[in-house]
Amino acid sequence: MTDVLVLLVLLPLAGAVVAALVPARAVVGLVVAVAQLALGVVAAAAVLRDGPVLGELGGWAQPLGIGLRLDGPGAAVGLLSGVVVLAVAAHAAAVPAATGGPGYWPLVLVTVAGLQTVLVADDWFTTYVALELLTVGAVGLVALGGRRAYEPAVRYLCVAVLGSFAYLVAVALVYARTGPLALHDGAAAMPPGAATATVLGLVVVGLGLKSALFPLHAWLPAAHAAAPAAVSPLLSALVVKGSLVVLLRVWTGLGGDAHLGTLVGLLGGLAVLVGGVAAVRQERLKRLVAYSTVAQVGYVVLLVPLVTPSLLDPTDAAAADVARLAWQGGMLILLAHGLAKAAAFLAAGTLVQVAGGDRVADLRGIAARAPVVVMTFGVAGVALAGLPPSLAFVGKWQLLTAAVAGGAWWAVLVLLVGGLLTAAAVARVVATALRRPDDDEDDAPAAGAPVPRRVALPALTLAVLAIGAGVGSAWLADLTLVGTGVGT
C-alpha cells in the first residue's frame, strides 16, 4: 500500500514534467487524472478496510525521510481530487479556451502533486513544502487568466506565502520543542501551554489565510473569479481544501484550544452569513460562485468548536459523540462542496462563454441555448445549499445534529440560514437564465450553436454526483473518521 501513497505523489509530478515537454499535454493530463482517480479509489478502499496507511518516501527513516500517512480525511479528499481533476481535465480537453494557455496542464499537475503530498504527508515540514508547492501551482494557474488575473494572482501569492511563513514558524516551534513529529499525534509531546497555544494561533491564522477563512478571505473572490474557466473549479474545490485539511489535522493532533476553537467557529459562522449575503449580492457570476466558497469554508470550520471539547476531555462520551458527528458532518460538507463547487464553476465558465459576458444579467434567457448547463448549475446549487438528497445535506444533517447535541444553537442558526442564502443566490441565477423574453421584446438573444455534450457532460457528472452521493454515503462518513482520533 505504501507504493500507492508514493505513486499518488510522484505520478502527477512526473506527469507535470512530461506535460511540460510533450505537445500532447491534454492527453498526459487526462491519463494522469484517470490513474490518479484509480489510485485514490484503491487508497480509500485500503484506508476504509485497514485503517490509516503508513509509509516513508525514499526509504529513509525519520527525521531525514519523509513520513507518509494517509488517514480517512486524506483518502476522502484524495478521492474528491481524483473525481474533480478528471472532470475538469475532461472539460479542459474539450474546451482549450478554458485553460488559459499551454502552461495549464503542467501547472495543474504540479498543483495536484502538491495537494496529494499535503494529503499523504505525515510530518509538519513536508506539509509545509507541499503547501508551498500547492500555492505556487495555484498562483500560476490563476495567472493563466490573463491581464485581469495578474493582480489577483500577486495578491493571492502574497497572502498564501505569508500564511506559509506563519505555518513555518509554527513548525519550527514544534521541532524545537519535540524534534521531528508526526502531525497526527502531537498532543502527547506538546502538552497544553504557551508554546502549543502559539503554534495553534500561528496555524489558525496562517492556514486560515490560505483557506480564506472570513475575514481573511478577501483575496479569494478576485482570484477565483479571474482565473480561467478550467482553473476556478480546481482552486475552489481542491486547493482551498488542502490547507483546510492541514488546519484540521493540526487542530486534532494538538488537542485544540477551547477559546480559540470558539473564535474559529464564530468566524466560520460569520463566513457563512457574510459569504452567503455577498453571494446573493454579486453582479458577476463567477464572483457569486466564489463567495459561496467563502461561505462553505465557514461551514467546515464550524466543526472546530464542536470537536474541541472531546479533544480536551477524551473521556467524555457525550462530547465524543458530538465530536464524531461534527467531524463527519464538516468533512462531508467539505467533500460535497468540492464536487458541487467544481460543477458550478465549470458550468459558470461555460455560461459566461455562451452568454458573452459574466454578469448575471447577461444570462437572461440563456436556458434556451444551454439548457443542460443551466440545469448543471442548478443541480450544483442544490448541492451547495445542502438540500436533500445531496451529499452536503447528509453532512449538514450530521453537523446540525452535533450542534444541537452540543448546544451550539448559534451554529444551528448559521447552518440553516446559510443554506437559504446559498439557495437564494443560485435561484437568482437560474431564474435569470430561465427568463424567456416577452413576446413584445425584441432583444431575444441570437441562437448560437448548442453547447456540445462533451463540454457539458463533465460538469453535469460532477453535479449529479454531488446530488446522488448523498444516498448511501454512510461509508464516506465512516471514512472521514479513520485515523483522526476524533470521537474515540
Add this chain to the structure above:
Amino acid sequence: MTWLWAAAAALPVAWAVALAGAASGTGERRRTLRRRLLRTSLLSLAPALALAVLGPAAGPLDLPWAFLGVTAELDDVGRPLLLVAVVLYGAALAATADSRTHRKAVLGALLLVCFVGNATVLVAADAATFYLGYALMSIPAYGLVVHERTDAARRAGRAYLVLTLVSEMAVLAGVLLVVLAGGMRLADAPAAVAGSPHLGVTVGLLLLGFGIKAGLAPLHVWLPVAHPAAPPPASAVLSGAMIKAGLVGWLRFLPLGEVALPGWGTLLVVLALLGAFGVLVPGVLTADPKVALAYSSVSQMGFIGVLVGVALLEPTLAEACVLAAVVYAVHHGAAKGGLFLSVTVWRFHGRGRLRVPLLAGMALLALAVAGAPLGSGSVAKYAAKQALEPSTFDVVDLVATLPLVGTVSTLLLARAAVRLLPSTPADAWGVDASVLTWAVLVVGGTVATWALAGLWAPVVATPGLDPVTTWDATWPVLLGLALTALAVAASRRDLLPRALAHPDGTLVPAGDVLVPAERAAAAALRVADRAARATGRTRDRAAARARAVLARAPVGPVDRLEDLLSAWVPAGAAVLVVAGLVGLVLGGAP
C-alpha cells in the same frame, strides 16, 4: 326485493343521464332522441310506483357497501307520500314533454334527479341516506327554479339557493347531532334526540333546516318567488312534493311523542300560524296566479306546522298529529301539484273542448285544497281537528282558529282564479299526456286521499257525512267565497283604493320580507367588500414594507464590508485584527 329498489333509483338516474347527454346538439336525430327519451322517462318511475303500491311487502333495502350504508323501507309516513311523489313527478314529466318550454330535456333530467332525491328522503331508514336524498333533491332543484333564465328566475334562484344551503347545513348539523346521540337508524332517532344532551340545539337546527324547506314563516320567502319563476311542472313538484320533505324531516327526527318541548313547540305553532294567516296579505295582493298558489302552499304548510308543533308540545297527541300531518301532506301534495299543473294545462287547453272539464277539475282541486266537504282537504282537516281536539295549548284556540285556514286558502285560490281564468289561453291541443296526468291528480287530490286515509291509516277517522261535520268543513269555504264576492263587488264599484282594487304585486311584492332581506344582504355584501378591499390594501402595504425591510436590512453592511475588503490594505488590516484577536484569546486563556 333489492332489485326493485335498485331499479327505482337507477332507472330515473339512467334516464336523467341520457337526457342530459342528449340535451345538446341541434340535429334532427338529436331532437327525435330527446323527444323519445322524454316521453319514455315516465316509465322510469314505474319501479318506484311499484314500491309505493307494494308497501311493506317490498321489504326493506340494505346496501352496506353503498355510500355510508344505504337502508330504506316503506312505512306509514313514507309510503303514501311516495305514491304522491310518483304521481306528481310523473305528471310533471308528462307536462314537460308537452310544454313549449325550451331545453325540455334538461328540465326532464333535473326533475328525474330531484325525484330520486325526493323519494330517497321519503323512504330512507337511516340518517345518512336521508341526508343523501335531501341534498340530492334540494340542490338540483335550483336548476328547476332558474330554468327560464329570466332575471326573475335568477333572483328566485338566488333566494332559493341561499335558503336551501342554509337549510342543508342546518340539517347536516342537526342530523349529525342525531347520529351522535345514537339515532343513525331513523326508527331510533326520536328517542335518541329526546335523550341527547344537545336536545335544544338539535331541535333548533332541525326546525330551522326543515322549516326552510317546509316554508315555515318567516323562512318561506323563497316559495313565492321561486314558484312563479319556475316552469309550472317544476312548481308542481316544488310545492307538491319537495316541501313535504321538510315535513318528513320533522317527523323523522324530532322527538315527537318522546318528550314535551313547550318552548320549541309553542314557537313552532306560533310561526306556523303566522305563516298560515300572514300570507293572506301578500297573497291576495299579487297579480300572478302562481304567486297566489305559492302563498296558499305556505298557508297550508302552516297548518301542518301547527300539527307538528302540537306534537312537540304534547307527546300524548303526537301519534295522531303525525298521522294527520301525513294525511294533510298527501292531500296537499296531490291537490296543490294539480293546481300548479292546471296553469300549464289551462294555458294550452283552456280554450278548446276541454275548457269545461278543465274548469270543473280546477274547481274541484281548489275546493279540495280549501277543505270543502267530500274533498281530500276535508279528510285532512278532519283528521287534524280530531288530533288537536284534546290539546291543551292555550295561547290560541287551535280548534277554533285552524278552520279559518280554509278561508285563507279560499281567498288565495279565488285570487289565483281571478287572475288565471281571464288570461288568454293558447290554441287548444288535443288530449295529451299532461291532461291525463293532471286528471290523475284531480282524482288523487280530491278523492284518493279519502280512500288512502282509510286504507293505510286506520287510526285516522274519516269524516262522516253528518251535518255537523259537513258544516264544519263548509263554513270556512263559504266565508272565503263570501269575502271574495265582497271584494270583487267592492273593486267593481271603485269602493277600494286602486292599489287594492287591482293589485299588481307592487304594494307587497312577491316574497314579502325577502325584499328587505335582499336589500340588507346587498348592503352587508357592500360593507364586506369594502372591508375586504381595505384589508387587501393593508396587506399589500404590509407586504411591501416587509419586502423593503428585507431588501435593506443585512445587505448594506455586507456590501460595504466586501467593498472595503476588496482593497489590499483594509484586508491586510483585517488579517492583523484577526491575528490580534487570536493572540488575545490565547493570551487570555488560563
Add this chain to the structure above:
Amino acid sequence: MIGSGTEVQASWIPPVILLTSLVPALVIFLLREEQRRARTVLNLAGALAKVGLVAVLVPPVLAGQRFEWRVPFVPGTDLVLRVEPFALYFLGLSAFLWLLTTIYAIGYLREGRDRSRFFGFFSLCVVATSGIALSGNLVTFVVFYELLTLATYPLVAHEQTAAALRGARTYLAYTLAGGVALLLGAVWLTALVGPVEFAASGSAAVGELAERDPATARLLFALLLVGLAVKAALVPLHGWLPRAMVAPAPVSALLHAVAVVKAGVFGIVLLVDDVFGAEVAQRLGVLGPLTVLACVTILWGSVRALRQDGLKARLAYSTVSQVAYVTLGVAVAGATATTGGVVHIVHQGLMKITLFFCAGLLASTLGLTRVSELSGVGRRMPLTCAAFTVGALGMIGVPPVAGYVTKWYLGLGALEAGAGWVLAVLVASSLLNAAYFGPVVARMWWGTPAPEQDLPRPRRAEGPWAMVGPTLVTAGASVVVVLVAGLPFSPLAMARAIVEGGAP
C-alpha cells in the same frame, strides 16, 4: 404504522416503486425534444407500472404484511422505505392521478416547448411524492419532502415568463424556508431521541420525551408543523399557493391534488399520529391550537376565494381551505374525525384535480381564465362544465359527490370530541364554498354570454381526448368512490383501516 399482527419483511419492492418513476425521469431528460412517442411511452409505462404495483400490493398490505427497505443514511440512521396501509393509500392516489395527469399533460402540452424537461421533472415529482408516501422514518421523509420542492420548481416556472418566474420564486422561498424549520425540528428530535421511526400511535421515544420534557416536545411539534404547514398551505403560510398558479394547468392540478399540498398534510397526519401519536399530542395540548389553525385556514381560504375572478386563483384559495380539512381531521383527533381527514386526502385530490383539469380545458380550448367570462359556457363545453359541476358540488359537500362523506365524518368526529364549534366552522365553510363555487356553476349553465363575447364553438371535441378523458374519469371517480364507500378497498374503507390500525 407497525401495528400488532403485522409482519415486516425486507424487500426490494419499495425502491422498485420509486424506480418506476425515477427511470422514466432520467431517461426522459436525455430524450431530444422531438422524441415525442418515446416520451409518451416512457411516461405511460412508468405510470401504469406504478398503478399496477400498488394494486397488487393492496391486499397483502391490508392483510398485515409490510415491505421494508433500508439503506444507511448516516452512521446510525437509515433511510427507510416501508409499504404500509397509509403509505399505500397515498401512493395509490398519486399513482392513479399521476397516470391521468400525465395523459392530460400530453394533451395539454401537445404543442409546447421544453417537454423533455417538463416530463422529466414531472416524473421526478412522482419519485418525491412516492418517497414521501413510503417514508418509514423522519429522515427519509425530510429527504423526499425537500426533493419535492426542488422537483416542482421547474414545473412552476415552466412558462419561463416574468410572472411564472416570480411565482416560482415565491414558491421556492416559502417551501425552502419551511424546509428549514422541518429540518431543524427533525434534527433536533433525532438528536434527542435517536432516529424517529414512524409507528402506530406514535414513536415510543418521542412519547418518553414528551413525558420528560413537555416544553421541548411542544416546541419540536411546532417546528415540524411549521415546516409541514408551508406545503399544506395553512394560514398564514399559504401565500405561495395562489401565486404558484402561473404554472401550466396539469402542474397546478398535481400541485393541488396530489403532490405538494398533499405532501404537507400527509406529513401533518404522520406528525400527529405516527411521530407523536394522537394521545401524546393531546396530552401536550398541541392539538387544540392546531384545530384552531386549521379552522382559521378553512375560513380564510374560503373568504379569499370569494373575491378572486381568476378561475385558477379561486381554485387555489379553495385548496387552501379544503386541504385544511385533513389537518382538521387529525387535529380534532378521535377515530371518526381522523378517518374524515384521511379520506379527504383522496376525496379532495379527485375533486380538485377535476376542477383544475376543467380550468385547463376552458383556458386551452376557449381561452377563458376568468370567472366573469364563463357565462353560458356550459352550452359550448358541456362535458367540461359537467365535470366542473361535479367537482364544485363535491367541494361544497353536496351528496353524492365525495366531499360530503368527508364532511360527515369530520362533523361527527368533531361532535364526538365535544368540539361543536368545529362543526359550525365546517358549516360556514360549506356555505362559503357554495358562495364561491355556486356562481361559477350557475354562470356556466344558466348565464347568458355577453353579446360581445361570442364564444366560438369548439371545432370538434371540447379539447383533445387526452384532456377530456382524464377529466371525466376523475369527475366520475369523485362520485364512484363514495358510491361504493362500503366496499373493502374503497378510500373510506382504507382510511378506516389506517386509522383503526393506528389505534393502540
Add this chain to the structure above:
Amino acid sequence: MTARADLFLVLGAVVTLLGAVRLLTTADLLRRVVALNVAGVGTLLVLVALAARGPGDPDPVLHALALTGIVITVAVTGLALVLVRRVEEDDGD
C-alpha cells in the same frame, strides 16, 4: 548560547512581524514583495535561533528546514516578481 539564541529569536519574531505588517499595509506591489522577503528572513531567523536554543550542537534538522525555506522563498519571490512586472506592464499600457 541560549540567551543569545533567545535574542535572535526575539529579533526574528520582530522582523517577521514588521515584514508582515508592512506587507499587509502597503498597496504597492513591489514593496509588498520586498516586505514578503523581510518576513521570510525573519522566519528563517526564528528557525535558526530555535535550532541554536537547545544545549549542545544546533539542531541540523531545523537548519535543513531553513535551507528549504530559503529555496522556497527565492522561488516564490521569482514568481511574484514576474507577476508584478506583468501587472505593471499592463498599467503602463
